[in-house]
Amino acid sequence: MTDDYIKHKYDPILHQKDEWPVVKLSKYRKEFIKLVAEASKERILNFTGHNVDLLREELETTLYREKMRIKQNPWVVDPDDDNEFWSGVKSSLVQLTSESNLSTEAKREGYHKILYNITTRYAEEIASSFKHSHYKATRRMVTFGFSRLLNAARVKGFKSLFSNQYTLQDKIQIIGETDQLRDLSSKGTIVMVPTHFSNLDSILIGWTISTLGMPPYIYGAGLNLFNIQIFSYFMNALGAYKVDRRKKNLPYIETLKTYSSKAIQFGCHSLFFPGGTRSRSGKIESKLKLGLLSTAIEAQRANYQKGMNDISGKIFIVPVTINYHFVLEAPSLIQEHLSLTGQERYYKESDEFSTSYKISKFLVKFFTKGSDISVSIGNAMDILGNYVDENGSSLDRHGRVIDTRDYFVSNNKISVDNQREEEYTSMLGKRIVEEFHKINRVFSSHLVAFTAFEILKNKNKKLDLFSLLRLPEEDLVISYELFSSECERVRQRIFELRDEGKVHVAPHLKTDIDSIIKHGLQNVGMYHARRPLIQNTSGEIITEDMSLLYFYHNRLDGYDLEKLF
Known part of the structure; x- marks a missing residue:
């Protein structure tokens, strides 16, 4: 993968919408929900060992947690009949437990029916509602709206609103293994796993998939996004399934995992953020949520069990890193991270972006500034973390072709081995984290934030992080000469890492150091009221918000660059 990006118009891989797996799934939606609900029920029964008492306890725990959720943490997007449904579950449980003359078998059937009702409700709630007409309209709306904002910013005057001089690919740069991704998506099933820093990621990845000419993916989006009207529209139109x-509770978690696994087996290209949620610290995720990731391995084994031993039954994992100069929600994210890690040593202040108006205002601000976004597509891997070649064949570390089917064979047949599959999932998670760091693209904003924070930390070696964050303003000043020389030192090390294949750099890092610093200061945290880094009238480098500086510094965590200081 090169550091530079190539502007390219990609033709659709599948021209007819009826060929899109997600369209086929939407036509089969009712039957698919029933399939997921029944399979989820069986998974849960296997967990309880078909023991009636254990199943009853699991159902009672689920009921209690759901009633507490409704009471303590209701959301606008919750179904209107939420309370009514769970009251019905309570009545059914009370009736079964109070009737002493019922046989064990009758109770078992009753509990099974309650469980099926719950998994059906969850499956219905999770399932996407993809509509091709809405997808087409949303794609045009996003492209048109963002492009108009971009051209209005770069070409002054009213006519600029209708100019096509600049495209979104001037602003959002797609780099990496795009041809491999397109090629493999027509041969097998793709599971795309991006980093996650902002609520904008979902829309951005959806636009990227469309731009690359690929059919739409299904993907899990946090149900909280559906509370915000503008996001709710986009998420529904883009085929997102909901993750609450x-x-x-066990029934929900198993229904969610079953939905993901069955959709992948159905041939739907899938996307989920393996970090589970947005990075609170600003760091590239190092500990992944393995639940949904395990569904890819489960789906691969299921495909082998069905006899799908050719390339059409193969599942490919494609890591993606999203690189921003600034993150809209950074103030609230870093506050939450510091509150969790520092407890009473950190004092939280509120700064949340949570309405359609604020999101819309941000989009206008973002596209009328000069800041760029980079989407880096990594090398495709199999479900064990091995690279694959242009034919989709798995390669070991020596470049030899291997057959992943062999990893699921026991006694000459494909068999379920939960412990072994857990180990495979852990291995895959580690490989994804490695690839995240390799395909990460360093921006000037990352460089200046990292260098500034490390200089201040080095000046105050005896202070822990939370004491460092509370330093007075007079101690947060760096001379330009020191800052410039240290930035150059860090930059040189970054280029060494680039040459070793351990990271990528944006083209603007190849200019002179003064231009890089100027560019970095202009872009880092450019939208925030209190800037993480600025140059004062005396030419010195100062921060208006040490916590924000720490957030943007963290993007270069994991490369041992702090050893330079």
């Missing part, structure tokens, strides 16, 4: 992180 308030629900921690």
Whole structure:
């Protein structure tokens, strides 16, 4: 993968919408929900060992948690009949437990029916509602709206609103293994796993998939996004299935995993953020949520069990990193991270972006500034983390072709081995984290934030992080000469890492150091009221918000660059 991006207009891989797997799934939606609900029920029964008492306890725990959710943490997007449904579950449970003359078998059937009703409700809630007409309209709306904003910013005057001089690919740069991704998506099934820093990621990835000429993916989007009207429209139109992180009970978790696994087996290209949620610290994710990731491995094994041993039954994992100069929600994200890690040592202040108006205002601001976004597509891997070649064949570390089917064979047949599949999932998670760092693209904003924070940390070696964040303004000043020399030192090391294949750099990092610093200062945290880094009238480098500086510094965590200081 090169550091530079190539502007390219990609032809659609599948020209007819009826050929899109997500369209086929939408036509089969009712039957698919029933399939997921029944399979989820069986998974849960296997967990409880078909023991009636254990199943009853699981159902009672689920009921309690759901009633508490409704009471303590209701959302606008929640169904109107939420309370009514769970009251019905309570009545059914009370009736079964109070009737002493019922046989064990009758109770078992009753509990199974309640469980099926719950998994059906969850499957219906999770399932996407993809409509081709809405997808087409949304794609045009996003492209038209963003392009008009971009041209209005770069070409002054009223006519600029209708100019096509600049395209979104001037602003949003797609780099990396795009041809491999397109090629493999017509041969097998893709599971795309991006980094996650902003609520804008979902829309951005959806636009990227469309721009590359690929059919739409299904993907899990946090149910909280559907509380915001503008996001709700986009998520529904783009085929998102809903993930409610308030629900921690076994029936919900198993229904969600079953939905993902069955959709991948159906041939739907899928996308989920393996970090589980937005990075609160600003760091590239190092610990992944393995639940949904395990569904790719489960789907691969299921395909082998069905006899799909050719390339059409193969599942490819494609890591993606999204690179921003600034993150809209950075103030609230870093506050949450510091509150969780520092507890009473950190004092939280509110700064949240949570309405359609604020999101729309941000989009206008973003596209009328000069800041860029980069989407880096990594090398495709199999479900064990091995690279694959242009034919989709798996390669070991020596470049030899291997057959992943062999990893699922026991006694000459494909068999379920939960412990072994857990190990495969852990291996895959580690490989994804490695690839995230390799395909990460360093921006000037990352460089200046990292260098400034490390200089201040080095000046105050005896202070822990939370004491450092509370330093007075007079101690947060860096001379330009020191800052410039240290930025150059860090830049040189970054280029060494680039040459070793451990990271990528944006083209603007190849200019002179003064231009890089100027560009970085202009872009880092450009939208925030309190800037993480600025140059004062005396030419010195100062920060208006040490916590924000820490957030943007963290993007270069994991490369041992702090050892330079």
